[in-house]
Amino acid sequence: MLRRALPRALGAVPCPRRRCHRPCPPRDLAVPNAAWSDRMRRHYGHLLSTATREGWTRLPSFRRAREHRHQVPWLAGDSDSDGAGDTRLFPRAIEGDGDGFEFAMFLNVPKGRLRCLCQPGPFLEGHPGLAHGGAIATLVDTSLGTLALAVAGRVVTANLSIDYLAPVPLRSVLLLEASLQRRQGRKLFLGCDLRDPDGDTLHARATGEGHGDRGTLGTRGHAAHQGHR
Numbered sequence: 763m764l765r766r767a768l769p770r771a772l773g774a775v776p777c778p779r780r781r782c783h784r785p786c787p788p789r790d791l792a793v794p795n796a797a798w799s800d801r802m803r804r805h806y807g808h809l810l811s812t813a814t815r816e817g818w819t820r821l822p823s824f825r826r827a828r829e830h831r832h833q834v835p836w837l838a839g840d841s842d843s844d845g846a847g848d849t850r851l852f853p854r855a856i857e858g859d860g861d862g863f864e865f866a867m868f869l870n871v872p873k874g875r876l877r878c879l880c881q882p883g884p885f886l887e888g889h890p891g892l893a894h895g896g897a898i899a900t901l902v903d904t905s906l907g908t909l910a911l912a913v914a915g916r917v918v919t920a921n922l923s924i925d926y927l928a929p930v931p932l933r934s935v936l937l938l939e940a941s942l943q944r945r946q947g948r949k950l951f952l953g954c955d956l957r958d959p960d961g962d963t964l965h966a967r968a969t970g971e972g973h974g975d976r977g978t979l980g981t982r983g984h985a986a987h988q989g990h991r
């Protein structure tokens with residue numbers, strides 16, 4: 763008891779690495795939690811109702827890449843070498859609700875589009891009170907990567923270019939709208955805008971290039987995402 767009370771009395775903060783090692787079923791993290799702001803919840807509700815009406819798919823999101831294998835069998839690479847290790851999908855590496863990336867993605871494969879609603883948390887700080895450019899790049903890469911995987915199967919990011927146009931305050935709400943622009947052989951060209959969904963602010967604009975394995979750019983991703991909601 764003294765061991766717990768003493769650090770508290772000395773003002774110690776809880777360790778941010780709150781890691782759970784107990785075996786438990788994968789938890790879908792792309793749903794509202796107590797750390798989501800009212801704005802985040804409102805936009806999520808709107809996207810969800812639009813999704814149902816207009817044929818978009820809400821993507822579940824898990825802590826580990828392996829937990830996505832039923833959706834995206836080619837996501838985790840060719841090796842099982844990480845099988846026994848304690849790995850995390852990078853944007854899900856921060857465990858406290860609201861501390862890192864809170865996001866939910868909606869996909870429309872026939873239209874070649876993806877929307878990612880996001881609330882960057884306080885552990886993504888760059889300049890005081892603002893999101894780090896690398897955190898924004900992570901959001902962009904994850905969104906473009908997810909869209910590329912969905913439409914084309916096994917793809918890796920070959921190139922990413924981001925124009926940072928306006929700073930992103932921590933805990934703000936952002937809407938990233940991504941689209942597949944064109945295909946050229948094994949190459950996919952994608953782009954996205956990152957905006958304040960309630961205002962005029964365009965925070966970032968990015969383009970990315972995904973490259974597929976020889977012979978894999980086809981309709982595998984499309985088939986894998988059919989009927990997944």
Ligand SMILES: CCCCCCCCCCCC(=O)SCCNC(=O)CCNC(=O)[C@H](O)C(C)(C)COP(=O)(O)OP(=O)(O)OC[C@H]1O[C@@H](n2cnc3c(N)ncnc32)[C@H](O)[C@@H]1OP(=O)(O)O
Nearest residue numbers: 821830833834837903904907908911918919920921971973
């Ligand atoms: C629901 C899901 C939830 C889960 C969602 C999780 C989503 C996660 C998404 C994460 C995405 C990532 O971070 S992926 C990780 C980061 N990316 C990587 O590690 C990729 C590492 N790089 C590579 O593997 C390779 O370099 C490739 C595949 C990109 C290229 O290899 P290659 O195909 O053998 O290359 P090569 O024959 O030399 O060149 C082929 C053509 O590509 C061009 N080319 C080669 N490299 C590049 C380049 N970097 N940028 C532009 N163009 C390039 C060449 O000029 C040539 O053009 P031409 O002469 O034909 O015109």
